[in-house]
Amino acid sequence: xxxxxxxxxxxxxxxxxxxxxxxxxSLAYLMLALQLPWGRVSRPGSxxxxxxxxxxxxxxxxxxxxxxxxxxxxxxxxxxxxLVFSALLIAVSLLLEPLGFILTxxxxxxxxxxxxxxxxxxxxxxxxxxxxxxxxxxFVHAFEIKLPAGLLAPWVAPMLTGQV
Amino acid sequence: MTELxxxxxxxxxxxxxxxxxxxxxxxxxxxxxxGVLPGLGPTAAMSLLLPLTFTLDPLGAVILLAGIWYGSQYxxxxxxxLLNMPGEATSVVTAYDGYQMxxxxxxxxxxxxxxxxxxxxxxxxxxxxxVAAPALADLALRFGPPEYxxxxxxxxxxxxxxxxxxxxxxxxxAALGMMVSCVGLDSLSGTPRFTFGSAHMLDGFDLAAIxxxxxxxxxxxxxxxxxxxxxxxxARVRLRDLYPNLNELRRSLAPIVRGxxxxxxxxxxxxxxxxxxxxxxxxxxxxxxxxPEEFGKGAIEGVAGPEAANNAVTSSSLIPLLSLGLPFSxxxxxxxTGFMIHGISPGPMLISNSPELFxxxxxxxxxxNIALLVLNLPLVGLFASLIAxxxxxxxxxxxxxxxxxxxxxxxxxxTVWIAVISGIVAWWLRPYxxxxxxxxxxxxxxxxxxxxLRRSLAxxxxxxxxxxHNPLAGGMLALTALILLGALALxxxxxxxxxxxxxxxxxxxxxx
Numbered sequence: 309x310x311x312x313x314x315x316x317x318x319x320x321x322x323x324x325x326x327x328x329x330x331x332x333x334s335l336a337y338l339m340l341a342l343q344l345p346w347g348r349v350s351r352p353g354s355x356x357x358x359x360x361x362x363x364x365x366x367x368x369x370x371x372x373x374x375x376x377x378x379x380x381x382x383x384x385x386x387x388x389x390x391l392v393f394s395a396l397l398i399a400v401s402l403l404l405e406p407l408g409f410i411l412t413x414x415x416x417x418x419x420x421x422x423x424x425x426x427x428x429x430x431x432x433x434x435x436x437x438x439x440x441x442x443x444x445x446x447f448v449h450a451f452e453i454k455l456p457a458g459l460l461a462p463w464v465a466p467m468l469t470g471q472v
Numbered sequence: 473m474t475e476l477x478x479x480x481x482x483x484x485x486x487x488x489x490x491x492x493x494x495x496x497x498x499x500x501x502x503x504x505x506x507g508v509l510p511g512l513g514p515t516a517a518m519s520l521l522l523p524l525t526f527t528l529d530p531l532g533a534v535i536l537l538a539g540i541w542y543g544s545q546y547x548x549x550x551x552x553x554l555l556n557m558p559g560e561a562t563s564v565v566t567a568y569d570g571y572q573m574x575x576x577x578x579x580x581x582x583x584x585x586x587x588x589x590x591x592x593x594x595x596x597x598x599x600x601x602x603v604a605a606p607a608l609a610d611l612a613l614r615f616g617p618p619e620y621x622x623x624x625x626x627x628x629x630x631x632x633x634x635x636x637x638x639x640x641x642x643x644x645x646a647a648l649g650m651m652v653s654c655v656g657l658d659s660l661s662g663t664p665r666f667t668f669g670s671a672h673m674l675d676g677f678d679l680a681a682i683x684x685x686x687x688x689x690x691x692x693x694x695x696x697x698x699x700x701x702x703x704x705x706x707a708r709v710r711l712r713d714l715y716p717n718l719n720e721l722r723r724s725l726a727p728i729v730r731g732x733x734x735x736x737x738x739x740x741x742x743x744x745x746x747x748x749x750x751x752x753x754x755x756x757x758x759x760x761x762x763x764p765e766e767f768g769k770g771a772i773e774g775v776a777g778p779e780a781a782n783n784a785v786t787s788s789s790l791i792p793l794l795s796l797g798l799p800f801s802x803x804x805x806x807x808x809t810g811f812m813i814h815g816i817s818p819g820p821m822l823i824s825n826s827p828e829l830f831x832x833x834x835x836x837x838x839x840x841n842i843a844l845l846v847l848n849l850p851l852v853g854l855f856a857s858l859i860a861x862x863x864x865x866x867x868x869x870x871x872x873x874x875x876x877x878x879x880x881x882x883x884x885x886x887t888v889w890i891a892v893i894s895g896i897v898a899w900w901l902r903p904y905x906x907x908x909x910x911x912x913x914x915x916x917x918x919x920x921x922x923x924x925l926r927r928s929l930a931x932x933x934x935x936x937x938x939x940x941h942n943p944l945a946g947g948m949l950a951l952t953a954l955i956l957l958g959a960l961a962l963x964x965x966x967x968x969x970x971x972x973x974x975x976x977x978x979x980x981x982x983x984x
Contacts, residue, residue: 326904330644337651340666350934354658354665357922358651365647371640389696390899397689397892400875405885409876416875417868424696424864435868443872452527453880 323376331369338362389423396420408458413440480602483831486531487839492832495532499539500840504848506540507547508855509866513561514544518806519687520870522680522813523877530814531829535836537810541803542594542786542837545746546844549586549779550855553579562746562782565754569767569774576770581716583852585724585772586779591845593732593780595838597787600736601794602834605823608795612820615796617927618939622948624921627798629952631742631910632959639959642910649914650921652677659919660926672886679809679915681878681887682894686908687802688874689895692867694902720772727757727777734777735784740792742800744909745785750778787837794818794830798917802909805916 341362347353396419403412418436426432444464447453457464487496506517518540525533548563553570566586573582615623632642655666656676667673716724731753738749757777758767767774790807792798797819799805811818816826823830848855878891898908928945932938940946 323904326901326906330648334648334651337666341654344663344665348934349929349936350932352926352929354661354663356926358654358665361647361650361654361918365644365651368640368644368647372644375640387697390693393693393696394896397895401885401888401892404875404879404888409879413872413875417872420868420871421864424867426862426864431862431864435865439869439872443869443876447523447876447880451524453523453876454883455876455879 320376324373327369327373327376331366331373334362334365334369338366392423393420404458405456406458408460408464409455410440410444410460410464411458413443476602476606479827479831480835482828483833483835484838486828486832487535487835492532492535492836493839495528495536496539496836496840497843499536500543500546500844501539501847503540503543503545504547504550504844504855505858507544507549507563508551508858509861513687513691514541515802515806516687516691517544518803519680519683520873520877522683522806522809523880525810526813526880530811530816530826531832533810533814534807534829534833535840537807538790538833538837539840541807542783542840543844545783545786546587546590546848547855548782549590549775550583550848550852553582553586553775554852561744562750562778562785564747565750565778566775568754569769569771572768572770573772573775578716578720578770578772581720582772582775584716584849585720585728585776587845587848589724589728589731589776589780590783591841592728593735593784594787594841596732597736597739597784598834598837598841601787601790602831605791605795605830608791609820609823612796615820615944617924617931618942618945619948620920621924621928622939622945622952623796624798624917624924626948626952626955627742627792627800628910628913628917628921629955631800631913638905639963641905642907645906645908645910646914649911649916650918652682652911653915653918654922659923672882672884677890677915678881678887680813680881681890682915683806683809683912684874684878684881685891685894685896686898686912688870688877689891690898690902690908692871692874693895693899695863695867697899716772723772724776727753727773728780730756730760731777731780732784735781736788738781739785739788740800742913745789745801746782749781749785753777753781790833794822794833795820797822797920799913802912805912808916 338359341355341358344355344358345353346355346359396416400412400416403415407415414436417439418432421432421435426435444455447455486492502517502521503514506514518537521536521540525536528536545562548558549566549570552558552563552567553574556567556571556574558564558567570579570582570586573579628646632639632646653676655673657663657674658665664674731749734753734756735745735749738745738752741748754767754774754777757771757773758764761767761771761773763771786803789801789804792800793804793808797808797817799808808818816822816829874891875888878888879885881887881891898911902908928939929936939949
């Protein structure tokens with residue numbers, strides 16, 4: 309039998325970890341689904357389909373863990389930027405309603421532009437300052453979609469409607 | 473025939489209103505822009521712009537979304553030919569010969585053939601859509617829950633086999649999608665499921681927010697983790713160079729016709745039909761060509777066939793969506809979401825109950841395709857130069873749009889959190905071969921599978937053998953079983969054969 313290289317073993321282990329996480333999620337879902345009524349086969353209850361779907365998911369996830377293949381697509385070249393982005397998204401989601409779309413949008417675009425290689429302040433400002441205002445105007449006035457105004461509420465609405 | 477023309481005429485009168493014309497042109501233009509930019513596919517773009525359709529009327533919403541879809545097929549070929557940088561997965565094959573033609577100074581001819589081939593194929597697909605969808609919808613009116621259950625399951629199983637990834641991972645993603653689709657009030661009994669007492673959860677997870685997460689946010693994260701696309705020198709194309717010579721034109725005609733046929737048929741099959749159709753068309757052209765040795769070195773047939781194929785797919789994949797309500801691809805699922813946001817369920821009743829919606833969409837696609845043909849060739853330089861936009865500007869604006877869109881989906885933070893979490897999870901799963909498309913389709917088809925299964929069982933008084941007595945449903949379920957068994961057999965046979973070949977190769981060397 310062909311022996312596996314270190315990279316192949318690492319690849320298989322990672323595949324297994326992912327499959328086990330999905331199996332645990334399916335199992336947790338199944339436990340909750342089991343609390344719903346199964347009904348009878350001639351008159352299935354609200355738990356009938358979720359239990360089948362979760363059972364299928366559990367079996368397939370275990371199958372993925374057991375038969376994890378050696379080959380693995382190359383993992384992302386860089387983890388730092390996506391992780392910073394994830395943290396940024398969570399922070400922005402927490403701040404969106406208290407600060408409002410324009411301020412959080414400015415924060416999001418400024419950090420992202422800087423992370424993506426905009427080295428000069430004017431490069432960051434070129435996108436972070438106008439973009440949230442334009443987007444807010446488009447959503448609120450052109451498409452009539454409500455976005456949170458937050459701290460800028462007393463100023464944003466009159467400025468955008470030209471009442472100032 | 474007269475009725476069909478009357479209906480189409482009605483469609484044109486609806487689609488040519490000023491607002492709908494603007495939406496068709498805007499969609500086609502945005503689609504082309506998206507198609508040009510590598511990494512941002514039609515699915516991501518449609519998901520990004522989904523919130524903008526919330527306040528549009530249903531026809532306007534689907535006209536805009538469909539425009540982005542077919543516009544991106546045109547745009548993808550531009551950078552594939554000029555820069556060897558396919559904007560879309562469906563343009564990868566075009567780059568093989570298109571870029572070689574550009575190196576030989578024939579970029580203009582390649583672009584012209586790609587655009588006219590795309591246009592012809594789109595028209596063929598739309599004629600097929602106009603003829604086949606109403607006929608299929610009439611047939612589907614006779615479908616009951618067992619037939620719908622069998623059709624949805626068959627669609628999912630075919631999808632697992634063609635997504636390119638592993639069968640069990642696709643099936644697992646679809647199962648997870650179906651699990652997520654169960655969250656909220658049970659549509660048959662009204663029982664809350666997995667809501668944890670939250671009022672937000674009673675309506676289930678918002679499909680638009682999940683789509684924005686798995687395609688929008690995860691795509692941005694993928695872009696952040698991959699290497700930066702460097703701006704390249706763009707081959708200059710002058711208007712007078714855009715015409716192919718007589719020989720190129722003659723060689724392109726048959727591949728365009730064949731590519732349209734291949735694309736139309738493949739578009740009816742669940743899965744990434746666009747990509748599959750381009751590869752099939754390329755293979756077919758190479759096999760039929762008198763000069764197969766020219767393929768990969770600048771054969772115009774290698775551009776004409778695949779470009780026609782991927783455009784025909786867009787039109788024909790609307791047939792199962794509009795006549796049966798079954799989206800067989802991720803962009804079709806987003807288009808379905810566009811309908812559902814406005815309380816409309818595509819299916820057999822759509823064409824008879826809302827003819828202006830169906831025929832208006834068909835007519836708008838004809839108008840949009842004409843606009844793309846007229847605008848794309850003169851503006852090819854402009855579109856190609858978009859690739860030089862610095863990534864930090866582009867991604868930042870895309871993220872802002874995602875944030876606004878996710879909030880707008882429900883007007884609350886709930887959908888923002890759904891989009892963020894689903895985006896992070898989808899990005900984490902992606903390198904391990906877990907494709908988001910089966911998840912989204914599982915989520916979209918889950919309610920249909922559940923409802924039709926439960927109703928069928930109630931109809932049959934719990935006797936599942938009754939499925940076999942229904943010729944259509946039984947036939948489809950038998951076909952599903954055959955496909956699954958075939959895929960499993962291949963899974964067993966392939967490693968055995970590979971092991972045999974390995975030992976056969978090893979034996980002589982050991983003896984030597």
